[in-house]
Amino acid sequence: MKKLISLLYKDYLLLIRDVAGLCLMFLMPIALVFLMTFLQNDIIGKVNEAEISVIMLNLDNDILGNSIEKHISESESFVLTKSKNSENELRIAVARGNYMIGIVVPENASDSIRLNAKRAVQKGFKGEKYESKDSVTIHILIDPTLKTSFRNTLMSTMKEYSAKTERDFLLQELLAALNQSFPFMLGTIQLDGNQVNFDVQYALKDENAAVPNATQHNVPAWTLFAIFFISLSLSVGLINERKDGSFKRLLALPCTYFQYLLSKSILFLFVCLLQFALLFALGIYLFPHLGLPKLLLGDNAWLLLPMCICSSLAAIGFGIFIGKITTDHQQAAVLAALSVVIFAAIGGIWIPVFTMPEIMKIISKISPLNWGLNGFYNILIRNGTLMDILPECAYSLGFAVVCMGIALGYNRRRKI
């Protein structure tokens, strides 16, 4: 025990004398979590707020033009400006970037549809087939930077309303024709338009779970990044001890390599837990004051601790492994930093895994950061239980054991 305390005291002193390393461990993740949450929150915000500007020239001024106009002005996704100018001026306004979308509903558009409906009904009553003519073209002008998803939203709205107008006219004409040949008058035939309703919800395990947002992703993601980044300080520390000869003296002392690694692991586990506490506290207490969504922990917040410990051990194992297989600082630093950044990228730290192509989704499974992130998602977003994070904990622990096993085995073969 006295040995372990002495080793811990040594590792603690080495850690606090390494100012650059401490900055890397604590300041870098704080900067990253703020930056990334602000950036992503802004993008997500744009989608929800009425940001897409639409200019519309309604030359029709009848049912079709008016119903499209009404719907767009009521929609939350669009801000509508009515134009009184010519189509050409509208085109210039969109090309200049003043508006994202321009819509021109031509003169007499409703009349043409109405006329077609009338002709179709008349022909139908005579038992003849009708081929519509004088079809209507609505011109839509789009800013090249507009996202496809917004274009699709707009198009489906337009299609919905033109189809509805066509149907309404057809029904009207049908009714008029029937009233002419029927012995008694039919009233209007109409459904109130609410026969099919849509209930859209996030698929959560229960009602109290948090809604995914920039905070719920970025806080656990960058906490994991910070935790894995300690493998850099850890491996460089191991190399330093080998280089300055102090490791040689330790080996000559009554202390085993295992005890030496145990002390390092305990200290760095403590560092990881500190990083975790710090970043999560920022998400909970500071984010709301900065206009960012507050971090919500879900119902089973205590599960965060075992998940964090397992991920930290994976990171520590990885650091020890790198420190053992490399021979100088530069090698260790480059290898550790590079592999953590790559693991982070494929593991969904920068951009969430669900936005990746299929092949990357499969590759992401090999990243220890992905296991950690999934575990955190299970707790924070899906309100999962212990059973839900067991696989992620097991993978992380397995990874830690393999890494440390290799380091110990390698040490047996080659002293100093």
Add this chain to the structure above:
Amino acid sequence: MSEIIIQVNNVNKTYRGSYTPALRNFSIEVREGEIFGLLGPNGAGKSTLLNILSGLLTFDTGNISICGRNMPQQLNEIKPLIGVVPQEIALYPTLTAVENLKIFGGIYGIISKELKQRMDNLLNYFGLEQSKNRQIKTYSGGMKRRINLIAGLLHQPKVLFLDEPTVSVDVQSKTLILDNLKEINAQGTTIIYTSHFMEEAEMLCSRVAFMDEGKLLCKDTPQNLIQNTNCPNLESLYLKLTGKTLRD
């Protein structure tokens, strides 16, 4: 005659990736209370032998026993009995002298009060009392040598391995170090020591062994060696034995 405390029998060692052996059929025995000098040119295998004896390196064939315990099977029992002062400064450069000593003493399991006492005595003796709270990296070469030596003496070992303890130090430091070695030897510590200073070895050692290219050339008391070979001193014997060609 006193008991044999270190027995090295036909030890061979070839480093991995190297073709020439660093030790070839090497045998020596050291008796309790001796100051035994290992002498030889660069690359002779002196550090290799001391590293093997301190349990830092494995050897290929042969037998070694220290204080009646076999290497490497009983290494864990041997470690508390030996003190090691490596050729390079083996301390934490960003830690102070006191911190370094506390850590190494703690690993030996010396109780705090006793440890403090010994630290104060040794730091005082070696003139480091004033600078004991400075980081080692701010020390001069001579100060580093002295603190490196102290770290090997803290637990009062039965056997002390010293690899060139007086290299790159001034005459004052050197005298102090040698005086201390004689003192602890008088108190019962057996010392094995390597050096390139023949005069120093002649004055200090009860017996010396000459080695070159991993082989033992001869061993005896300095007086016997000088008499039997008709050389004026160890230095001329050394040159006679090892020639004048440069080594790697």
